[in-house]
Amino acid sequence: MTSQRILIVGGVAGGMSAATRLRRLLEDAEIVVFERGGHVSFANCGLPYYLGGVIDDRSSLLLQTPASLRSRFELDVRVRHEVVAIDRDARTVRVRDLEAGTESDERYDALILSPGANPVRPEIPGADRMLTLRDIDDVDTAMAALTRAPRTALVLGGGFIGLEMTENLLHRGIAVTLVERNPQVLTPLDPEMAEPVAARLRAAGVDLRLGAEVVALGADTATLADGDTIAADLVLAAIGVRPETTLAAQAGLALGPRGGIRVDDQLRTSDPAIYAIGDAVEKVDALSGDQRLVPLAGLANRHGRLVADVIAGTPVIVRDALGTAVVGVLGLTIAVTGWNEKQLRAAGREIRVIHTHPASHTGYYPGAQPMALKLLVDARTDEILGAQAVGGDGVDKRIDVIATAMTGRLTASDLADLELGYAPQYSSAKDPVNMLGYVAHNARAGLTPSIQWHELAAELAAGATLIDVRTPGEYRGGAIPGSLNIPLDDLRERIGEIPAGRLIVHCKVGQRGHTAVRLLTQLGREAVNLDGGYLTWSAGSAAATRLVAA
Amino acid sequence: MTSQRILIVGGVAGGMSAATRLRRLLEDAEIVVFERGGHVSFANCGLPYYLGGVIDDRSSLLLQTPASLRSRFELDVRVRHEVVAIDRDARTVRVRDLEAGTESDERYDALILSPGANPVRPEIPGADRMLTLRDIDDVDTAMAALTRAPRTALVLGGGFIGLEMTENLLHRGIAVTLVERNPQVLTPLDPEMAEPVAARLRAAGVDLRLGAEVVALGADTATLADGDTIAADLVLAAIGVRPETTLAAQAGLALGPRGGIRVDDQLRTSDPAIYAIGDAVEKVDALSGDQRLVPLAGLANRHGRLVADVIAGTPVIVRDALGTAVVGVLGLTIAVTGWNEKQLRAAGREIRVIHTHPASHTGYYPGAQPMALKLLVDARTDEILGAQAVGGDGVDKRIDVIATAMTGRLTASDLADLELGYAPQYSSAKDPVNMLGYVAHNARAGLTPSIQWHELAAELAAGATLIDVRTPGEYRGGAIPGSLNIPLDDLRERIGEIPAGRLIVHCKVGQRGHTAVRLLTQLGREAVNLDGGYLTWSAGSAAATRLVAA
Numbered sequence A, B: 001m002t003s004q005r006i007l008i009v010g011g012v013a014g015g016m017s018a019a020t021r022l023r024r025l026l027e028d029a030e031i032v033v034f035e036r037g038g039h040v041s042f043a044n045c046g047l048p049y050y051l052g053g054v055i056d057d058r059s060s061l062l063l064q065t066p067a068s069l070r071s072r073f074e075l076d077v078r079v080r081h082e083v084v085a086i087d088r089d090a091r092t093v094r095v096r097d098l099e100a101g102t103e104s105d106e107r108y109d110a111l112i113l114s115p116g117a118n119p120v121r122p123e124i125p126g127a128d129r130m131l132t133l134r135d136i137d138d139v140d141t142a143m144a145a146l147t148r149a150p151r152t153a154l155v156l157g158g159g160f161i162g163l164e165m166t167e168n169l170l171h172r173g174i175a176v177t178l179v180e181r182n183p184q185v186l187t188p189l190d191p192e193m194a195e196p197v198a199a200r201l202r203a204a205g206v207d208l209r210l211g212a213e214v215v216a217l218g219a220d221t222a223t224l225a226d227g228d229t230i231a232a233d234l235v236l237a238a239i240g241v242r243p244e245t246t247l248a249a250q251a252g253l254a255l256g257p258r259g260g261i262r263v264d265d266q267l268r269t270s271d272p273a274i275y276a277i278g279d280a281v282e283k284v285d286a287l288s289g290d291q292r293l294v295p296l297a298g299l300a301n302r303h304g305r306l307v308a309d310v311i312a313g314t315p316v317i318v319r320d321a322l323g324t325a326v327v328g329v330l331g332l333t334i335a336v337t338g339w340n341e342k343q344l345r346a347a348g349r350e351i352r353v354i355h356t357h358p359a360s361h362t363g364y365y366p367g368a369q370p371m372a373l374k375l376l377v378d379a380r381t382d383e384i385l386g387a388q389a390v391g392g393d394g395v396d397k398r399i400d401v402i403a404t405a406m407t408g409r410l411t412a413s414d415l416a417d418l419e420l421g422y423a424p425q426y427s428s429a430k431d432p433v434n435m436l437g438y439v440a441h442n443a444r445a446g447l448t449p450s451i452q453w454h455e456l457a458a459e460l461a462a463g464a465t466l467i468d469v470r471t472p473g474e475y476r477g478g479a480i481p482g483s484l485n486i487p488l489d490d491l492r493e494r495i496g497e498i499p500a501g502r503l504i505v506h507c508k509v510g511q512r513g514h515t516a517v518r519l520l521t522q523l524g525r526e527a528v529n530l531d532g533g534y535l536t537w538s539a540g541s542a543a544a545t546r547l548v549a550a
């Protein structure tokens, strides 16, 4: 195992994590990192915030330099060096020194590919002035564009990075039009969960165009498919990334169905001397076992460490991926893990869906912030299949807890039993995650069946009666058409007013609806709860209107 | 199961949770709640903050009233009614109407005891003017005392509630002396973890007396065991609670070894018609299987719901208790779960201990706050035995994640694999919890053995050499006596300067120490890392000094 020569392609999240760990395991190995860009170990994830001036020190994005990596880890880090070909038989790579313009061959015992991914660029007229953000050069270019004092910007793509770009351009005082092809922002969310994000963007003055497409760019305008022309001094795109597989494909390494490099559970490619990690690589989905792409820094870093262990002969387990992610936009935090309802329904899974609207902490302690939580549960096994959260404080905490529960194979009902820290400024005696467990348990036990917002219309068409158990004041403030208002506290005495047949009950969030369903059921009525109540229905209906319009 | 008569003693966290859930399960049952105080369903946990004026609306502490519970849940809630005896053979309780002064017998099919716990009051001269906080009457009394404009206050007890009292009295502009019998505050923490809390209290002007005892109270003074007299216009005590078992004991129900009511895994007392929950009851410890007291609202609420399910015939599982808790003090958040090092060592457990000092989120995004994390691990099985955290943002999140991992039976090394949401303002690509997993994995794999701060002196006495791998600047700012400073980045070239024999390596937090140990080990040296680095050693040493002084 001594004096191995290990070459690494790509010197950022995955590649450099592998390099440093390798050095800690193999002091004798020769470790060379090739990076075609001008920087290594930089904080890709910070780029939008540097653009926005939230991070003002460019050097803080550069976590390590070739010099620091040399002195601490005895790494041979060569920037502006591109690996252009792999000769698998000879176990060499061909490296081009981009500054000198020369090429050379470098021998390896083990080769690690962590070449990342490339931003997708739509092929439309004028696309050459479109900027993307992936590395330091990109952000330098974008910063230079800012010095020309643009007043308007177009952002393509309402995903995580597109929203970060939008927020940061607003922060610079630039008017932003955000164009997203789908009828919602943040496609990892279900539409009713994405709705408050869209509302927040609009409230911040963003001209949000959902279900829209940019077909051409002019000098300072952009044309949409519907013919609209919008002002766009600056154009930034974030419509997804594509695994950088040029090198792997040329070398004949197996690619997977999603277009990424295929690796086994030891991060080996189809060539046992070549390993691959990071955004370029397909992962195994934790729920389906299928191949998927998860272009996230956590996995890139983690797999960087694991691949070093594999090469050093330490046993490793590469876990299947859940895909937990979080993003902050305009004071909202949005976090997801696992699958969403769209995916699960498309896959024909039999699921239970739960929406709640808890506060970040107890209502009696000042500063509690609302959030919307969604849990997806396997209807037969009670397995947790996914979760989504949108709100203020504590959103990231709840999704991290649920992701951990999923990894620990706890069921949805088990969430009720989690012992989470409680004091008034941090949570409630029943934490929102516990509460999801309660609701899941009630659904599983058949105590309170529920329907989803998108199932309501069909239920009403089939003759069910909708009872709104909120107060008359709440009802007057906005109600679902066709509902009958009987406040929960009056239900027992006014039971005679309720028509025969199946009942759909709802309140604001589902909680009083649950108590009402229990009461009605025990009084012999067939009753189900409108999951998530008026809030989820409203968000879903707003999203659906747009879906139809689009 | 219909028309049962269910009586409940105690109408707050446990009792009222049982009552409302019972109603949702048994619409026909007669449910009567007896509460000897004047209020039910109040927020005990908010009392210190109401005292401090952080919560200014008293009514916000009253989550429900007898009237609201009647109209929504058809509950018969009788305040100022004390249950004074149980006749188990007759299945009746004797109830005293505290206002009318009358008594009556009430029949039950099932009886639930949730009588809570009583603040411990030291029996010292003058103790009658000492105030405690448990219910609304208590806080009304304390608020009345505040109208007499006290300038000085004495708080007895540096536990969770004592610290909340202290903060809130400071918030009122009152000078506070905090007296704690132990040599540290917050005994659920280990001493080095409690040290920053003590420092924060002192920095806020609290006269903190550790290892001290109050022996007598004067009219506006207090005398300590060491003879000191301190000004104390107001005296508040929070030195623990004792399970309220008067009724249970009188009725001959079995009590457990910790002085609480004994229940089985269905929350039944030794009389199968009588159930008990909440602070009055002993729980089973999740790690040892032993009986323990866990006077926390989460479990009281949870067991309230479970006991209702038991009575309604729904199958339940009562999980053993971890005892996760969190408290906020003067801008610090402190959270714990499971066992601490003191307990584990006392129990003779073979453990691995890990201290880290991560930031709440990436360093390059503004506003990151430091925290100290501690993980306790079974040295043979890698089982997580406990965790502690002290710091700013995100402390509660990390402990909740670890508590969830413990419930899901993940090992310490498994923490490395958790997929936690990462964006620069929420975490790091390697979340602090992942990083604990990395360190745990290195310890388990024998890659980087470590010693604890309290083991250093013995190591040095036995002849080991201490190498400080921080920069000369850091070294000059404060160093461990007897250490040799060779910065990590110079280690390879200055290896010749290092004396023969066993080496203890340290940096500021343990991270560079780890890389140094790996390097030295591979160069053939016997080296171990000082866990937690200079920061943990400093905190531990400060705590130990006090321990010796006390």
Ligand SMILES: Cc1cc2nc3c(=O)[nH]c(=O)nc-3n(C[C@H](O)[C@H](O)[C@H](O)COP(=O)(O)OP(=O)(O)OC[C@H]3O[C@@H](n4cnc5c(N)ncnc54)[C@H](O)[C@@H]3O)c2cc1C
Pocket: A009, A010, A011, A012, A013, A014, A015, A034, A035, A036, A037, A044, A045, A046, A047, A048, A081, A082, A083, A084, A114, A115, A116, A117, A133, A134, A135, A161, A244, A247, A277, A278, A279, A280, A295, A296, A297, A298, A300, B422, B423, B424
């Ligand atoms: C703007 C932005 C924001 C992001 N925010 C988040 C976030 O908040 N949370 C999160 O989890 N993830 C985030 N990510 C994703 C995260 O940065 C990536 O998942 C991670 O960097 C992937 O690591 P990697 O090693 O696979 O690729 P990279 O970090 O991209 O590194 C690949 C490197 O390989 C080099 N390279 C490619 N081919 C060659 C070659 N042939 N020769 C030499 N060098 C080559 C490239 O120049 C590149 O520098 C963000 C990404 C971007 C761009």
Ligand SMILES: Cc1cc2nc3c(=O)[nH]c(=O)nc-3n(C[C@H](O)[C@H](O)[C@H](O)COP(=O)(O)OP(=O)(O)OC[C@H]3O[C@@H](n4cnc5c(N)ncnc54)[C@H](O)[C@@H]3O)c2cc1C
Pocket: A422, A423, A424, B009, B010, B011, B012, B013, B014, B015, B034, B035, B036, B037, B044, B045, B046, B047, B048, B081, B082, B083, B084, B114, B115, B116, B117, B133, B134, B135, B161, B244, B247, B277, B278, B279, B280, B295, B296, B297, B298, B300
């Ligand atoms: C100041 C303070 C702060 C706290 N902060 C937190 C916190 O931040 N986090 C946390 O998890 N926990 C906290 N707790 C603890 C939490 O409040 C308790 O764990 C919880 O209330 C226990 O519920 P219980 O039903 O067992 O008892 P309680 O809520 O105390 O209710 C018991 C009730 O029974 C009544 N009773 C007793 N005997 C009789 C009788 N014979 N007849 C009629 N009535 C009777 C009592 O009057 C009392 O109202 C705090 C407690 C206090 C006092």
Ligand SMILES: CC(C)(COP(=O)(O)OP(=O)(O)OC[C@H]1O[C@@H](n2cnc3c(N)ncnc32)[C@H](O)[C@@H]1OP(=O)(O)O)[C@@H](O)C(=O)NCCC(=O)NCCS
Pocket: A011, A012, A013, A014, A016, A017, A020, A021, A024, A040, A041, A042, A043, A044, A045, A046, A063, A064, A297, A301, A305, B355, B356, B357, B429, B430, B435, B438, B439, B442, B509, B510, B511, B512, B514, B532
């Ligand atoms: C930073 C980088 C060079 C990796 O360096 P690294 O030394 O491996 O990683 P870190 O600085 O995070 O330190 C982690 C190591 O310290 C150890 N460690 C951390 N805290 C410790 C402590 N208190 N005590 C002991 N060890 C500790 C960990 O166990 C780990 O070592 P291991 O891998 O041998 O187990 C690489 O991840 C990188 O280039 N990152 C920037 C790019 C990036 O991640 N972009 C995407 C996100 S913006």
Ligand SMILES: CC(C)(COP(=O)(O)OP(=O)(O)OC[C@H]1O[C@@H](n2cnc3c(N)ncnc32)[C@H](O)[C@@H]1OP(=O)(O)O)[C@@H](O)C(=O)NCCC(=O)NCCS
Pocket: A355, A356, A357, A429, A430, A435, A438, A439, A442, A509, A510, A511, A512, A514, A532, B011, B012, B013, B014, B016, B017, B020, B021, B024, B040, B041, B042, B043, B044, B045, B046, B063, B064, B297, B301, B305
């Ligand atoms: C509030 C109190 C009366 C209990 O009332 P409750 O109705 O049982 O409890 P909550 O108001 O918390 O609501 C929980 C119920 O709503 C359900 N629920 C919550 N959100 C829901 C949603 N969105 N959809 C459907 N159901 C929902 C839960 O499943 C649970 O019902 P279940 O027990 O039948 O499963 C009792 O806990 C109490 O008196 N608390 C105050 C004292 C206290 O806790 N002190 C210590 C902390 S300060």
